[in-house]
Amino acid sequence: MLYVVLSFLMVSLLLYVLLAGADFGAGIIEFFSSKKSQQLTKKTIYRVIGPVWEANHIWIIIVIVILWVGFPEFYNVLMVYLHIPLTLVLLGITLRGVSFVFRHYDAFVDKSQILYDWMFRISSLVTPIFLGMTFGAMVSGKIITSTNSISFYEAFIQPWLNPFAILVGMFFAALCAFLAAVLLIGEANSEERKIYVRKARIANIAVILIGFLVLSYGIINDLKFVTGFINNPYTIGLVSLSAILILPLTYCIKRAKKVKSRFLAGSQVVLILLAAMVTHYPDVIIISEGYISLTDTAASSEVINVLAITLIIGGAVILPGLFHLLKSFKMIKILE
Amino acid sequence: MDNLDAARLQMAFTLMFHIVFACIGMVMPFFMVVAHKKWLNTKNPIYLKLTKSWQKGVAIFFVTGAVSGTALSFELGLLWPEFMKHAGPIIGMPFSLEGAAFFVEAVALGFYLYGWNKIPEKFHWYTGLIVGISGVASGILVVSANGWMNAPSGFEYINGEFLNIDPVKALLNPAWFTQALHMTLAAFTATGFAVAGIHAFQVLRQRQIELHKKAFKIAITFGAIAAILQPISGDLSAKDIAKRQPVKLAAMEAHYETKEGAPLYIGGIVDTENREVNYKIEIPNALSFLAFGDFNAEVKGLNDFPKDVQPNVAITHYAFQIMVGLGTLLLLVGILFFISLKRKHWWDTHKFWLIFVALAPMGFIALEAGWVVTEVGRQPWIIHNVMKTKDAVTPMPGMVYSFYMYVVLYSILTIAVTWLMTRQIKALNNSELV
Ligand code: HDD
Ligand code: HEM
Ligand code: HEM
Numbered sequence: 132m133l134y135v136v137l138s139f140l141m142v143s144l145l146l147y148v149l150l151a152g153a154d155f156g157a158g159i160i161e162f163f164s165s166k167k168s169q170q171l172t173k174k175t176i177y178r179v180i181g182p183v184w185e186a187n188h189i190w191i192i193i194v195i196v197i198l199w200v201g202f203p204e205f206y207n208v209l210m211v212y213l214h215i216p217l218t219l220v221l222l223g224i225t226l227r228g229v230s231f232v233f234r235h236y237d238a239f240v241d242k243s244q245i246l247y248d249w250m251f252r253i254s255s256l257v258t259p260i261f262l263g264m265t266f267g268a269m270v271s272g273k274i275i276t277s278t279n280s281i282s283f284y285e286a287f288i289q290p291w292l293n294p295f296a297i298l299v300g301m302f303f304a305a306l307c308a309f310l311a312a313v314l315l316i317g318e319a320n321s322e323e324r325k326i327y328v329r330k331a332r333i334a335n336i337a338v339i340l341i342g343f344l345v346l347s348y349g350i351i352n353d354l355k356f357v358t359g360f361i362n363n364p365y366t367i368g369l370v371s372l373s374a375i376l377i378l379p380l381t382y383c384i385k386r387a388k389k390v391k392s393r394f395l396a397g398s399q400v401v402l403i404l405l406a407a408m409v410t411h412y413p414d415v416i417i418i419s420e421g422y423i424s425l426t427d428t429a430a431s432s433e434v435i436n437v438l439a440i441t442l443i444i445g446g447a448v449i450l451p452g453l454f455h456l457l458k459s460f461k462m463i464k465i466l467e
Numbered sequence: 468m469d470n471l472d473a474a475r476l477q478m479a480f481t482l483m484f485h486i487v488f489a490c491i492g493m494v495m496p497f498f499m500v501v502a503h504k505k506w507l508n509t510k511n512p513i514y515l516k517l518t519k520s521w522q523k524g525v526a527i528f529f530v531t532g533a534v535s536g537t538a539l540s541f542e543l544g545l546l547w548p549e550f551m552k553h554a555g556p557i558i559g560m561p562f563s564l565e566g567a568a569f570f571v572e573a574v575a576l577g578f579y580l581y582g583w584n585k586i587p588e589k590f591h592w593y594t595g596l597i598v599g600i601s602g603v604a605s606g607i608l609v610v611s612a613n614g615w616m617n618a619p620s621g622f623e624y625i626n627g628e629f630l631n632i633d634p635v636k637a638l639l640n641p642a643w644f645t646q647a648l649h650m651t652l653a654a655f656t657a658t659g660f661a662v663a664g665i666h667a668f669q670v671l672r673q674r675q676i677e678l679h680k681k682a683f684k685i686a687i688t689f690g691a692i693a694a695i696l697q698p699i700s701g702d703l704s705a706k707d708i709a710k711r712q713p714v715k716l717a718a719m720e721a722h723y724e725t726k727e728g729a730p731l732y733i734g735g736i737v738d739t740e741n742r743e744v745n746y747k748i749e750i751p752n753a754l755s756f757l758a759f760g761d762f763n764a765e766v767k768g769l770n771d772f773p774k775d776v777q778p779n780v781a782i783t784h785y786a787f788q789i790m791v792g793l794g795t796l797l798l799l800v801g802i803l804f805f806i807s808l809k810r811k812h813w814w815d816t817h818k819f820w821l822i823f824v825a826l827a828p829m830g831f832i833a834l835e836a837g838w839v840v841t842e843v844g845r846q847p848w849i850i851h852n853v854m855k856t857k858d859a860v861t862p863m864p865g866m867v868y869s870f871y872m873y874v875v876l877y878s879i880l881t882i883a884v885t886w887l888m889t890r891q892i893k894a895l896n897n898s899e900l901v
Binding site (some may be wrong): 188189191192193195196197199200201203204206207208210211214217218222223226228229231232233236237239276283286313315413430431433434437441444445448449452454455456 | 495523526527528531533534535537538540541543544545548549551552553556557559561562563564565567569570571573574575577578631632633634673805861862863864866874876880883887890893894
């Protein structure tokens with residue numbers, strides 16, 4: 132049963148990163164667009180992401196609930212030591228959510244749109260950076276859980292405000308932009324498509340470049356996570372596979388095969404995330420004194436059993452509906 | 468302000484914000500589907516216009532409710548990590564089911580908002596109904612988690628450890644039913660009167676009178692029925708509290724001396740120094756009857772409880788008075804509305820509409836006051852008789868800044884949403900009938 136819960140946790144996290152990631156990324160693309168294509172992107176985002184936007188973001192709530200129910204001590208460390216970046220993520224999610232509805236549901240279209248647009252774009256960029264910083268902080272080994280008197284800075288700032296975490300944050304934002312660009316390519320007509328193809332290429336280069344920086348910084352500073360990463364054969368395999376996928380992806384984008392290219396881009400991201408997960412499973416938080424393991428901090432088996440059953444039933448109810456929603460609004464064209 | 472106070476204030480502030488949006492997001496879909504049904508049945512374009520305009524309202528409130536709710540689910544851990552570490556596994560069940568309900572709600576809302584003329588008419592209407600039902604379900608589930616904090620069950624507490632956890636028993640704790648019933652009715656009362664008040668105001672200003680009268684009628688019907696049932700359900704809650712949390716009951720009533728045949732106080736100023744209530748109206752034996760159904764039952768007073776387990780009496784008492792006072796008022800006006808259906812000429816008077824405009828915020832004020840009773844009345848416990856609030860708070864200093872940030876953020880959001888709503892109404896009034 133523990134593995135049922137862990138699979139739900141992993142799948143929810145992956146789906147959040149993919150779906151909400153594409154969603155954040157769309158805002159990032161809008162941020163870095165020229166004035167003319169900004170309006171275009173805005174319309175396309177609304178059409179593509181509008182109907183599923185709410186559902187995408189519930190995955191993070193599922194992740195949080197699974198963590199607090201199933202892995203209370205693990206959750207406790209995250210909530211205490213990463214309080215500040217998580218609060219900033221929340222601030223971003225809030226501003227982004229409301230600016231998204233405001234700009235599409237305001238009864239009059241006037242100057243206030245400019246404000247909503249900028250709020251949307253900036254929060255779309257900043258939120259994934261902080262989210263990525265939180266991921267980075269979990270593995271950067273800077274969290275100090277001993278109760279010895281340490282300063283506020285050491286306990287609550289340094290764990291996440293360090294070069295490694297910042298690089299991971301930027302890496303995550305670049306991944307989001309990449310996903311979104313590939314998604315948008317499929318929705319645009321031939322003229323506009325060129326714009327998104329170019330954006331996808333830029334985002335892809337950014338991903339590789341920043342990824343390279345993350346790794347080199349880790350190697351130079353001998354971070355446990357990174358040395359584990361490069362010495363693990365599975366990890367290397369997954370990352371190489373992800374890199375190889377660039378070739379068919381480029382081909383598919385050229386040929387305007389939109390389903391396949393989305394699928395490939397999604398797989399690339401999933402592979403990279405899996406690589407990161409494989410590296411340090413089950414010791415998912417690396418603290419200065421060692422590790423905090425997900426399996427060791429699991430709640431008692433009664434709790435895990437009930438949680439697993441709830442998740443299975445919930446999944447059986449929700450997934451068909453969600454799938455139908457995605458299909459109805461042509462997000463997934465695999466079935467056609 | 469110390470860290471604990473800041474955390475408590477932040478929790479209170481964010482919950483009070485969320486509850487307003489959550490209630491509207493929970494109840495408005497019902498108004499919307501009624502209007503939609505009437506459009507399908509009568510093909511009167513006014514109903515279509517009303518449905519579409521309420522739907523925009525639902526979308527705006529839903530998202531504000533959702534983002535503030537997401538913030539809350541983090542906050543439980545960010546502010547009260549010790550609480551969540553122990554309580555999380557026990558009350559995780561309602562929260563994970565709630566997650567499922569949110570999904571259903573979000574999926575159904577996706578269909579509803581984007582499905583006009585795209586999916587079969589009937590199915591489309593049902594998706595709107597599902598939005599409402601799953602919203603109510605999620606409300607009931609969170610309140611059940613709150614009920615557990617008042618009536619902890621489903622575990623054994625041995626030497627500071629929580630053992631033999633039974634999540635199902637925790638979900639169905641002794642308080643869940645009375646609280647969930649009362650809360651659901653409160654959501655309908657508050658939203659019904661608020662929406663009705665807004666439309667009554669438009670009628671007064673002579674704008675699109677036919678449309679606003681129809682809207683008013685739908686909203687107030689829900690609100691009035693709920694308001695009439697509310698005191699009955701409140702009485703059930705009070706009897707429950709008398710058994711389960713006698714200190715809370717004593718604080719609600721500012722009842723200091725243990726007495727048989729205890730009187731009920733109406734109004735009054737609490738003097739916490741001398742532990743008495745001045746300038747009150749006394750109804751003899753009424754408290755004993757309300758709490759235990761027996762005019763001569765003994766009601767334990769605050770003086771017989773240890774000082775360190777007593778909540779803030781003044782706040783709890785005033786909040787309770789506000790809730791019950793407004794509840795009585797709304798009950799009377801609810802009855803008045805049903806009488807007015809027989810006396811149609813009332814609908815042409817200025818006064819009639821003025822009453823509903825004046826009452827628009829009262830449901831929500833009662834609702835917030837009710838939560839203050841429940842939550843402040845539980846202090847100093849975060850889990851009644853098990854864990855103190857001060858032992859649950861985050862060790863991170865500087866919570867005041869986080870509190871200020873939320874105050875600024877949510878104040879801006881409140882202003883923005885209010886402004887958007889006035890623009891919706893303006894657009895509704897300006898547009899031609901389709
Ligand atoms: C429209 C709002 C509204 C109205 C008119 C009333 N209430 Fe209420 N009341 C609530 C909204 C509310 C609430 C906000 O929804 C609470 C807070 C927690 C809960 O479950 O419901 C609540 C709690 C609450 C409690 C405490 C429950 C607990 O701590 O577990 C009692 C004893 C009452 N109510 C009693 C009454 C009575 C006797 C009323 C008579 C008119 C009344 N309420 C009207
Ligand atoms: C939405 C309606 C609610 C409102 C307006 C509300 C209001 C409040 C208030 C005023 C406090 C501060 C009490 C004090 O410290 O003196 C508080 C605390 C708290 N509430 Fe609620 N509450 C609501 C619902 C809930 C629910 C559903 C839960 C849990 C599932 C909950 C959990 C808590 C917790 C954990 C605290 C902090 C600990 C404490 O002060 O006891 N609340 N709430
Ligand atoms: C500690 C207390 C609470 C937590 C942690 C919490 C959590 C959440 C979360 C995470 C969401 C967003 C779901 C989405 O994305 O759609 C949400 C929305 C919602 N909440 Fe809360 N909530 C709390 C208190 C309450 C209370 C007291 C009620 C009502 C009785 C309530 C009713 C709702 C409803 C109906 C929604 C759906 C959104 C809408 O329709 O606007 N919540 N809540």
